[in-house]
Amino acid sequence: xxxxxxxxxxxxxxxxxxxxxxxxxxxxxxxxxxxxxxxxxxxxxxxxxxxxxxxxxxxxxxxxxxxxxxxxxxxxxxxxxxxxxxxxxxxxxxxxxxxxxxxxxxxxx
Numbered sequence: 001x002x003x004x005x006x007x008x009x010x011x012x013x014x015x016x017x018x019x020x021x022x023x024x025x026x027x028x029x030x031x032x033x034x035x036x037x038x039x040x041x042x043x044x045x046x047x048x049x050x051x052x053x054x055x056x057x058x059x060x061x062x063x064x065x066x067x068x069x070x071x072x073x074x075x076x077x078x079x080x081x082x083x084x085x086x087x088x089x090x091x092x093x094x095x096x097x098x099x100x101x102x103x104x105x106x107x108x109x
Contacts, residue, residue, distance in 0.1 A: 031069035038072035041079055046099050056099065064094035078105055 035057070042053035061068040074090045077083040083091070095103065 034072040038075045060097040063097040
C-alpha cells in the first residue's frame, strides 16, 4: 500500500502501514487481555464456568449493542476502581443486561 493516500489525504510514508499494523495488534492484545480478565471475574462473581461467563459477556454485548471489548474493559475498570465517568455511563447503558445480582463496584466489592 505504500505510496497510496491515507484517510486524511496525505501520502503514506514508508513504514506507515507497518506502524498501523503494530498499533492494531497492540490494541488487539489489550482487548483480549481485558476480555480474559472479564471472563474470569464474571466466572468468579456469578459462580459459573468460563464458558458460561463468555456466553454471558457475548449476550450482554449483543443485547446492549456494545462491543465485547468495550463491555469487558468497562467491567474490569469498574471492578478495579479505575473506571472513568464515561466508563460508568457505558456500564449504566448495559448494566440491565447483566445477571440480576449486578456488577460489583471497586476492588473491595
